Amino acid sequence: MAGEKRAGILMAGTDRTQPMNFDPAPAIILCEPQLGENIGTAARAMANFGLWDLRLVAPRDGWPNDKARAAASRADHVVDRIRVFDTLAEAIADLSLVYATTARRRELAHEVIGPDEAARRLARHIGSAQRAGMVFGREKWGLYNEEVALCDAIVTLPVDPAFASLNIAQAVLVTAYEWRRETTQAALPFSSTEASLASKDELMGMYLQLEEALDRSGFFKTPEKRPTFIINLRTMLGKAGFSDQEVRTLRGILAALDRRHLYDKPGRGLPRRGRGKASDE
């Protein structure tokens, strides 16, 4: 239903006419990932936010992995480029800034930063043509201290301490999201539909039409309250920020209501004072 309009180009929002993004970006390194699904979901999350360099250290079920491919949901440009290493040291050998993500405090002297600060530093580093990466631990118990010690700082997410255990692909997603926020100034893929706001003249035309219709309908039972009511009515309608098209639509609605008595049953075509809920309070 929704989405059919531009089918073939759009797939749940993806614009397939756009080239895949291989701009310099941090590598994502997964240490001994156990589930192919998590590798695939991480790849998809990376693609969502413009990352593409995914490295695996000794994945439990080997590589390639069909479940990873399926879970990646067509993030093939990431999955196809996955590189596999025996050790973390090899996986990060070419990088000069590496962050370890962990959900637990460590008895290590590393600085601890959030994903937003990490993204800022990664962007500076990569912006000066140096390579960087982020390391993620095993699903069940994260990274060993020996592995964290190979990294420059610890990144942890601002989770609720009462429920801090984050799925690995979710952790990758948040860091990828912050990377993109930092490097694109949080640019959204589309913005509000362009609609020109109605001019004050167009609004006043609508207000007067409504007020005259109310006069004809006998809405104002106590004429001395009319001026204040009208100020409040105009204020209320002004808040909506109607477009010129919307004002035209509303004036059409108003005209139809105003003509309604012409189609009413005999004897009910006259202003019905005091009926229903209309009031000038």
Added chain:
Amino acid sequence: MAGEKRAGILMAGTDRTQPMNFDPAPAIILCEPQLGENIGTAARAMANFGLWDLRLVAPRDGWPNDKARAAASRADHVVDRIRVFDTLAEAIADLSLVYATTARRRELAHEVIGPDEAARRLARHIGSAQRAGMVFGREKWGLYNEEVALCDAIVTLPVDPAFASLNIAQAVLVTAYEWRRETTQAALPFSSTEASLASKDELMGMYLQLEEALDRSGFFKTPEKRPTFIINLRTMLGKAGFSDQEVRTLRGILAALDRRHLYDKPGRGLPRRGRGKASDE
């Protein structure tokens, strides 16, 4: 290995002594979710970032759902409170601010905002004791325009337009993450291990010990270069921001190296000028 130290209290970072969080927070409404796994993963993501009010509109496989429970990874306090509704209108009936998340531009007059701006507005709204929520669409085709029209604005994520299709639980995660960032000022669950930086006096003690050891070792072949070298050496070591404990460790290392000739083979105990790679460049 890592993590065993406080086993029983810590589970991959989760502190089970902390009470679950039921502070006022936005409801998350999933419209006709198809996969139980996604419901569960969304519940877990919510728990990670302090959300707990999850509502389902006509879940395809009914409710309860064992796969959802399993995927929630013990976010039981969220899963147990899930409410199921027949229509979106019923699911949002008690809310006064509702955002629709979508990955696609709509031909609707709604304002389009990012998850960060949404979190700011939700926090203001909920901070003034009003209820709010965020609506997420079906896995395959999102929300119908009729459903978006029930909402106050559109939230979209700053994805790469070339790969914009986000898993529903991932979308929930990003919005939950932004909610927590906004409402806790991105407080991290733990900070850098407290270590007092070495005082300048402690550092100077180490510098002098090193420089004297270098003098004894014959490191400075050209004495006139010594002052500049020492300035550069102190600058280089100062960058590390050593703690007092680290300075003591380094001074121990230095003392051991400085004594090394005592244990050397006969005839090799004297300063070895011009050997190896040491230089005063």
